[in-house]
Amino acid sequence: MPPGEAQVEIPDPDVVRAVFGSQEPVIRAYADILATRGIEWGLMGPRETPRLWERHLFNCAAMMDLLPHGATVADVGSGAGLPGLVLAIGRPDLKVSLIEPLQRRVTFLQLAVEELGLQDRVEVLHGRAEEFDPGVGFDVVTSRAVGALTKLVGWCLPLVRSGTGGQILALKGASAAAEVEKADKELRKARLSAEIVSVRADARTEPTTVVRLRRGA
Numbered sequence: 001m002p003p004g005e006a007q008v009e010i011p012d013p014d015v016v017r018a019v020f021g022s023q024e025p026v027i028r029a030y031a032d033i034l035a036t037r038g039i040e041w042g043l044m045g046p047r048e049t050p051r052l053w054e055r056h057l058f059n060c061a062a063m064m065d066l067l068p069h070g071a072t073v074a075d076v077g078s079g080a081g082l083p084g085l086v087l088a089i090g091r092p093d094l095k096v097s098l099i100e101p102l103q104r105r106v107t108f109l110q111l112a113v114e115e116l117g118l119q120d121r122v123e124v125l126h127g128r129a130e131e132f133d134p135g136v137g138f139d140v141v142t143s144r145a146v147g148a149l150t151k152l153v154g155w156c157l158p159l160v161r162s163g164t165g166g167q168i169l170a171l172k173g174a175s176a177a178a179e180v181e182k183a184d185k186e187l188r189k190a191r192l193s194a195e196i197v198s199v200r201a202d203a204r205t206e207p208t209t210v211v212r213l214r215r216g217a
């Protein structure tokens with residue numbers, strides 16, 4: 001399907017307003033970028049646009065309430081900016097670093113950050129998560145559709161600041177419980193406690209499941 005013919009989901013405006021409040025114009029601008037350049041550059045399949053809001057934007061926004069006020073956030077394997085850009089848009093109190101190893105995706109993210117006017121508090125880091133020296137570390141490390149928990153623990157944990165309060169939030173959907181069980185050895189070794197949380201952006205949007213990992217287990 002040529003990009004121009006892609007059908008874009010039209011979301012309920014009341015829901016968009018309820019979830020994103022005053023940031024509604026910014027999330028709508030990001031949705032446009034995903035549905036145009038995202039498809040042209042091959043970061044989004046044309047089949048994704050009819051479910052862009054429900055499957056991607058609201059799905060990622062469901063994590064928003066799990067993040068502490070003013071947190072520093074690293075989004076590992078950000079791709080086209082999911083969930084990192086959605087969180088940055090919906091929560092203007094956050095400072096967000098988007099970590100992505102593929103150059104094409106990094107360029108896409110840099111353009112999007114600039115066009116959305118987020119450059120004061122969103123940076124794009126080019127590389128694999130395990131290549132970065134996080135310095136003091138991030139309050140929260142997020143990830144969606146990047147790898148199984150068995151691998152994510154090793155990639156994300158070094159990025160989380162030490163001490164209490166630091167956490168990893170992995171958007172997992174239906175596989176959450178099975179993945180936690182499978183990663184039991186890695187979680188014990190890293191002394192991480194796992195909690196499975198069901199969240200939704202709004203009562204009118206689909207629920208999704210997040211695995212929350214915290215130090216000190």
Ligand SMILES: C[S@@+](CC[C@H](N)C(=O)[O-])C[C@H]1O[C@@H](n2cnc3c(N)ncnc32)[C@H](O)[C@@H]1O
Nearest residue numbers: 076077078079082100101102128129144145146
């Ligand atoms: C399936 S895409 C998911 C993108 C986005 N998170 C989403 O939900 O649409 C996986 C992304 O993870 C990135 N990735 C894979 N291994 C990685 C690693 N070790 N560190 C950081 N990013 C990684 C890939 O380049 C790709 O952009």
